[in-house]
Amino acid sequence: xxxxxxxxLIAGKYFAVWVICTAIIAYLVPEPxxxxxxxxxxxxxxxxxxxxxxxxxxxxxxxLTNPFPVIIGVCAQFIIMPLTAFAIAYIMNLPAELxxxxxxxxxxxxxxxxxxxxxxxxxxxxxxxxMTSLSTLLAPLATPFILLLLAGQWMxxxxxxxxxxxxxxxxxxxxxxxxxxxxxxKVVEKSITVIPLxxxxxxxxxxxxxxxxxxxxxASAGFLIFSAxxxxxxxxxxxxxxxxxxxxxxESNRRAISIEVGMQNSGLGVxxxxxxxxxxxxxxxxxxxxxHNISGxxxxxxxSKKPADFKHxxxxxxxxxxxxxxxx
Numbered sequence: 385x386x387x388x389x390x391x392x393l394i395a396g397k398y399f400a401v402w403v404i405c406t407a408i409i410a411y412l413v414p415e416p417x418x419x420x421x422x423x424x425x426x427x428x429x430x431x432x433x434x435x436x437x438x439x440x441x442x443x444x445x446x447x448l449t450n451p452f453p454v455i456i457g458v459c460a461q462f463i464i465m466p467l468t469a470f471a472i473a474y475i476m477n478l479p480a481e482l483x484x485x486x487x488x489x490x491x492x493x494x495x496x497x498x499x500x501x502x503x504x505x506x507x508x509x510x511x512x513x514x515m516t517s518l519s520t521l522l523a524p525l526a527t528p529f530i531l532l533l534l535a536g537q538w539m540x541x542x543x544x545x546x547x548x549x550x551x552x553x554x555x556x557x558x559x560x561x562x563x564x565x566x567x568x569x570k571v572v573e574k575s576i577t578v579i580p581l582x583x584x585x586x587x588x589x590x591x592x593x594x595x596x597x598x599x600x601x602x603a604s605a606g607f608l609i610f611s612a613x614x615x616x617x618x619x620x621x622x623x624x625x626x627x628x629x630x631x632x633x634x635e636s637n638r639r640a641i642s643i644e645v646g647m648q649n650s651g652l653g654v655x656x657x658x659x660x661x662x663x664x665x666x667x668x669x670x671x672x673x674x675x676h677n678i679s680g681x682x683x684x685x686x687x688s689k690k691p692a693d694f695k696h697x698x699x700x701x702x703x704x705x706x707x708x709x710x711x712x
Contacts, residue, residue: 392660403591403673403677404453406590409592411596411602414595414597416595418593420589421585421597424658424659425552425659428586428655430557431583432558433557433560433561434583435557438565439561452516453511453633456521456633456641457513460623460624460641461493462522463617464623464627465489466491466530467534468490468619468620472615472619473538476608479605480538481665482664483535484538485653485666487530488669489672490616492650493519494519494520495516495647495649495650497680498516498647498680501681502684505643507640507643509640510664511636511637512640513577515641524547526533527656528550542660545660547658561707590654591674594658595670598667601663601667610675613668613675617646618679620645621679622649622694623645624641624644625639631700639687642683646676650670650673651669651673652669653672654670
């Protein structure tokens with residue numbers, strides 16, 4: 385178990401490196417990875433099941449005790465990121481599938497890797513966890529509605545089918561994880577440190593499958609996709625911070641909302657794009673899986689050197705759990 389814990393720690397710490405290396409291999413030698421194309425949904429389900437195993441009642445405490453920043457953050461996430469994606473797709477005149485895929489990326493909830501980044505950035509960690517959890521629970525309603533509203537001009541959107549997909553891929557695995565943690569806490573505690581390894585492997589396989597299936601598209605439009613994702617992420621981080629600043633939230637809340645708004649659940653984006661739009665539409669989320677885990681640590685390192693004025697009593701109790709959060 386100690387060996388697995390060490391491997392899990394290394395896998396999480398160098399997640400972006402593993403994703404980049406695997407993506408390059410999948411691009412150069414795509415055939416072996418295509419065999420996993422039918423398992424994307426199942427793999428993402430494992431990631432979200434791991435998220436459910438790490439959730440506790442205390443993670444939602446801030447929603448009841450101090451709901452304002454949580455509501456502001458979640459609203460900012462589901463408003464800023466989809467509209468920014470729509471604007472970038474329109475201005476850059478992206479092809480239909482890429483445009484829909486970018487809007488989809490902007491419409492999914494926050495990823496759990498953002499919790500780690502917020503902790504490193506000395507942000508409000510309980511707020512970050514609450515935002516990730518709440519936005520994920522709202523995704524079955526919010527994501528299909530936003531896509532129908534913004535992406536329908538590029539690709540046909542079936543909101544009910546997408547609603548069912550998110551329930552099956554996200555909500556059911558998370559609820560199952562929460563239930564198992566509730567009734568088998570000792571078993572979960574013994575195995576919890578291995579969850580990041582499983583999550584990293586699942587995301588790596590998902591990324592490699594999409595890359596392998598889009599070799600020609602990446603060769604012709606790789607720079608265009610990368611530019612769109614970088615712009616989207618940058619504006620998300622910046623506008624999330626500005627929104628929190630304009631509403632006079634303190635520095636730690638600004639940092640948390642900035643990172644939560646800017647970092648998306650790229651794994652969900654890949655799964656939904658592949659199932660409902662096509663493999664090309666999944667590429668923005670694939671690029672985001674790599675880029676978010678580069679820009680996030682850079683911003684977190686910068687902020688970690690600057691003091692924040694917030695000290696929450698839950699930070700100490702939640703600190704240990706953050707290293708266990710699955711990456712998405």
